[in-house]
Amino acid sequence: MPRPAFMTDASSAPAIPVTIHRGDYRRPEWQIPDIALDFALGITMTRVTAALSVVRAAPAPAPLLLRGDGLAAAEVRVDGAVWNDWRMEGGDLVIDLGHRDAARIEVDTLIDPSANTQLSGLYASNDMLCTQCEAEGFRRITFHPDRPDVLSRYRVRMTGDKAAFPVLLSNGNRVATGEGAGGTHWALWEDPWPKPSYLFALVAGDLVVNRDRFTTMSGREVELGIWVREGDLERTHHAMAALKHSMRWDEEVYGREYDLDLFNIVAVSDFNMGAMENKGLNIFNTRYILADPDTATDADFDGVEGVVAHEYFHNWSGNRVTCRDWFQLSLKEGFTVYRDQSFSAAMGSPAVKRIEDVRLLRAAQFPEDAGPLAHPIRPDSYQEISNFYTATVYNKGAEVIRMMATLLGAERFRKGTDLYFDRHDGEAATCEDFVCAMEEGGDIDLGQFRRWYEQAGTPKLHLALAQEGRDWFMDVTQTIPATPGQETKAPMMIPLRLAAFAMDGSGALLPERLATLTDAVQRIPLGQFAARPALSVNRGFSAPVIIDLERASGELAWLAAHDDDPFARYEALQQLMLDTLVAAVSGKADDREAVIGAVGQTLEGAVNDPAFVAEAALLPNEAFIGDQMVTVDPDAIRRERLALQMAIGTALENEWRAILARSAPAATDPSPEAKGRRRLRGVALAYLAASGLEDVPGLAFAIFSQADGMTERQAALATLAHGDSDERTHALDIFYQRYRDNPLVLDKWFQVQAWSQRADTVATVAELAQHPDFTLTNPNRVRSLYGAFAGNQAAFHQADGAGYRLLADLVIALDPRNPQTAARMIPPLGRWRRFDEGRQLLMKAELERILAQPGLSRDVTEQASKSLMG
Template sequence: MSKAQTKYLKDYKKPAYAIKTVDLTFELFEEETIVTNSMQITKADTNEKDLKLDAVSLELLEVSLNGLKLQESRYIIEEENLTIINVPTEFEIKIKNKIYPQNNTELEGLYKSGDIFCTQNEPEGFRSITPYLDRPDIMSVFTTTVVADKKKYPILLSNGNKIKCHESFDERHGVTWHDPHPKPSYLFALVAGDLGSISDEFVTMSGNKIVLNIYCDLGNENKCHHAMRSLKEAMKWDEKKYGREYDLEIYNIVAVDSFNMGAMENKGLNIFNSAYVLADMDTATDANFMGIESVIAHEYFHNWTGNRITCRDWFQLTLKEGLTVFRDQCFSADMNSAEVQRIEDVKALRERQFVEDASPTRHPIQPESYISMNNFYTATVYEKGAEVIRMVHTFLGEKKYAKATDLYFETFDGQAVTTDDFLWAMSKGGDINLEAFKTWYHQSGTPRLKVEESFANGTYKLSLTQIIPDTLEDRKQKPYYYPLKMGLLDEEGKEVLVKTLIVSKEHETFVFENFETKPVLSINRDFSAPIIIEQKKSEYDFLMQYDTNSFTQYEATQNFALQTINKLISSDEIDKAFVQAYGYLLDLDVDLSYKALLLELPSVSAIMQLQEKIDFDVIYTAQDKLLKIIAQKFKNKLLDIYKKNHFPASMSLDAEYIAKRAIKNRVLKILFALKSDEVAQLAQKQYEESLTMTDRIVALDVLENLHVNYAEVALQDFYNKYKDETLVMNKYFAILASSSRYDVLERVEKLQRDKVYDEKVPNLVRSLVGSFARNHKYFHAKDGSGYKFLADKIIAIDKINPQMASGLCGAFKVCNKMNNHNQNLMKKELSRVISTQGLSKNSFEIIDKILK
């Protein structure tokens, strides 16, 4: 690895040059691509003499300044730069260079996904295409011409509007695209291939007709219709909620298999991981459909929160990502069940971000430094960033928030700005002082809130103490400022008070009077702040039955279950009060999708977060025991719920049938704990008769972990049916890698040799290797075999795709919380990885933080 250089937010300097326009020509061939880049540049700092452009692996063919070819003495080529010596105040630079997309396995810059040319330039991929000032505060107007073989690449796409087709290149052809909106280079995109497509149109609130296209591999066109419907719904929603309409004549989406991220919001040409575009009921689950709706909306919403207004520098990443995640969460809540969406969002936050906050890789939503920017596309920047925006929304309320966002768009349209600029707009538009709120941007770790209650003479006192974690460097951090939604319930479960408190000090007491009896506290309603509540005594069973806030009812259920599991771990005793309260949930007459969430026991990830030293063996034992007790006690009720909601012939995507599948599959997973032939036969029948992937994949998972003989038949059938469907095979690999069967690692190693598996495709690596790394039972095996396997994979994949390798490194983040035996085994393997010659800075940065 070349020397890892750390970049710091405090070192930011305004760019010394501005690039007014960029004219690009790509000549695509099978063995090479020739890029011609003409830039109109103005010197912003007259003290600067030389122009230093970012450039990686540069094979330079020619450089011209104002039409004159430069001699080699006028420029310097370094490892990551091209410097043009002694440039005038205004000038044109023309650079011609050669790149090799077909050899690009890192999937950054210009590369090939199968037979499709495509790009991924966020954060710093453009510099591997052509020399440029590759930073987000350089915003330029791009015109792009793509030239390629007519037969192999009939579809040629780039940003903006199509302005010219070129048909005079013999067996080749070309298309020129122009984007009138200045943008940074990370939003540049290019696609060329023989693609299928579907088309539609959308008329904006101003009456502009927009052409909508979704491109995919030939033969997959029928799987794009849900994505198209989701796009149109997102366009309507953004107009209604934020007053934002689309600003080009055309909006293109392209689905490709090989993509490091979920999707990319390039201006007018979104490139998507095919997992977030392609879906039909035979190949996609209900969760897949929901995920597509969310990600399609997310990338569209970026058109204003990310493209029209972008980041000044990469330390401001949460400016666009936190805000846009919040927007897509609100969209999904409006499209589906708001209560279910909120719980799912918080579950995801806790599963990923809370774990990150408790690890050596924790960081603020606005980091102060980085070695590889790719490592900061994290749950902290995205999901915690969204929670920070949600708190701002709570402070302001809907009307003032709308006024503030209008001010933000009007003031900063066309600019590269900072989180401080956003908070200025929120403060001014919302008529509120948010200075104290900035700690959320600059502090790391998850704050806790110690809650104490007292009641005497009709007066209820709520005492709150903030417990703030220190930084990784052991620096003290300040108390946070946040809204805390709470309610007080009487003994019959009726709300007697609903209020939003403002928490701002380390210690505070709130007093409420005129109560006849002590009320029951319902705190952090709707998860109004991303904190951990600590209560010595909480009336979880009461709240499970009576709380009128759906989130805190769910929260009470989860917390009571966690308390029960911890009791099982420490004393092997079961809390009968929880089991009794759980039975009440089975009889609740509520939305079935919500009920399915209520019945779900805490995940292994949630349980481990409460342990000072993690021991997965005892966690699994306690979790399995509680599940078995519930399944035994309520078997008949669970079977009744299953039978009432099992409609194997239904392929409907409406809310009613999604909810029926959710509750039916939840109780099937609970009944699994009985380990009986009756349940195995139920799952086998569901697998054979059901017409949806949602039902089929749950049944397959149950069989894999319950009945070897049934499982082998079903797995072979599934493989034969879907071996040519890469997205479905991701599910197949994930089930096998997540299995509780003793030989799982041996099977994972064997599956790497399956003809379907390809280590160069990120989705397949995540589904097989990534799923095994989350299979805590075997990844954390006492003999260290899981650690050795993953370390070997990180070393191998790092040579192919460093971004994918560094993602796998995250499985070791729990190292310092593991028991001593496992901790030593993990450190041994991490030390081996970090000492590997040529290790990327991506993987080095993550492992170095874990080992410190």
């Protein structure tokens, strides 16, 4: 028996960050058309035998480089014989094969999954074995090139104790099973479709399954399975329905049919990401699979539906056509986010879905574009690829695809996607390949549009109305702020949907049209009007830009009431609120009465369209208000936002009470109308609470106690969490006692307290970090407390720096265990330049303290160092 290679402690050696540049890409010198993996499974010891059929792809003789992370090679076999011409370079295995053009390489590896706290590679989660290989986790399982442009057909054999691992799953189709000696059993899986190593997956454990079937458009039967822990089965029905809906939608909208006999999903409680699209075996964070009305809010149900669709859509936009290298990550992620957004819009309210997507973009991606970690959707360099799973790559990447769809129109966009899928099926493609397919299929020149892939930063459009006689024009000045490494920018190609209205109520002066911006300064003719029009611009948020347009008095309020584009109505009211809040924070006169009047007018549609009204009536969040200011003043922002919220709550008390007086829809009613009513009831309760009325804590507690589902229960709890009433204490205790054994719901308990507007929130978060139910080993729990706290602007930016110290302490403690999750906590500290000098010094000090830690991971080193240089 050959000597095995052992997995070592990767953290024992300090990480030395190396910058990888997109321009240095070279095609692989070896390809691996076939790979056979044999796993002898165990929680504390798993043996992996990997047999790689390698074929030389480069004309000049080059050694075979197999990446490894924490692995130590003891013996290598080539074509069945022990081979001695190999060496270790760092963690990598280099094998000199001389002038051979093909060979079969075999290596054994021993791994301890129970010690893998990084949750990358093969690891244990609650006595179950599972994998996460994107982006570079496969090299923690066995030596391999581990790059996405090396595609292989996989044959996987798993053997394990039948009592411990009654279920054995991998990619592709199960072709054989059998019994082994000593109470073991085995399963053999084959995936007929070549795939990169990051899509490899394995799960072994004691699981139960929700089974169903789907008939494809060509009549093939596909067996579906969602695998979960005992006791969770009844909470998988919504995910199964979402899967079937997404399979049918992808056939109808993109003509894409599923290509295997099986499609399996496994829910895992310990997971760094939301989910993973491994071919035929998707692995999900339990958060995005388990849902029932008692434990999940309407937003949770929507999240499950969207993420299930996203991972399924990856079967084509990511798996059948994968990315050549990790700089092309947005090729699969941006495109697939656009696809899942379109699917969710089709399943519910397109207007509300668009509002939600834009709110997320502004909350997560706009600050990223304006900070030290700004990067194009196709980055030029990185030190740790895990740090580029960002809102820019995903959400801005989706907006770039949406803009192409807008420029081409539905029919030509479909021609472009058909061409892309057909041309690159089975290949590792690039963003340029996608744009070329759009150009050819859509018969359009996208030369200038390619700058969206090259330039970081959010374009700013200064718009001004100009008049020459009866002719009216829109003058546009386009600027893109400097970002790290990109001081000067060229003008972008920007599709801008616009319309114009007469404020006297006579109707549209200019029906919606698409204006394509290409120059730094540009004049757009609007038409001949007798008076200044009310301009509706960037309708549907047709481009991810910031608009600066000086409005006439009363124009925003009029558009909020009369614009025929739902998103534009929402945007007008939000801008009116934003202008009022920024003025108040700056000590200038504000238009509070106009906001109250506009919200009141919006509430008149509460019966017919409660979902839209709920979104439109919400005030902009504190972080977005701060984004409008040269220097963010978190204390003043909170003060003025609470004051405006109180004014709206007080002035419209009767309207808010009328909304709550209507009977609540049953929690089991998933219709868009019922979801909208529940959402609006939560907004109404929050406004009444802000008004300071004495009876509101009792009213909120009554709603909390009587709620038949989580949506209303959590909304009431979150409202109470902001105050200091006895009802708050009782509700938090009741919620904890009821759900203390349900990890996903207990995350909500931590989260509502971290989001609290109370003055003692920093102390509360510090206390909760010591709670027996808080753990650093579960990423969901870390995000529920610290992630929520870092987004609580006024609390996190407490003037004495206590919030900064809390977050830095977390990063330092978490980095040795889970560098990916630790690194994702750093960006809030990296926005230090936006704050006053005192806060700047405190934030920089914490970044320096993080960087001073010995043995810091590449993930955290890159994030902290770039944030500090910001």
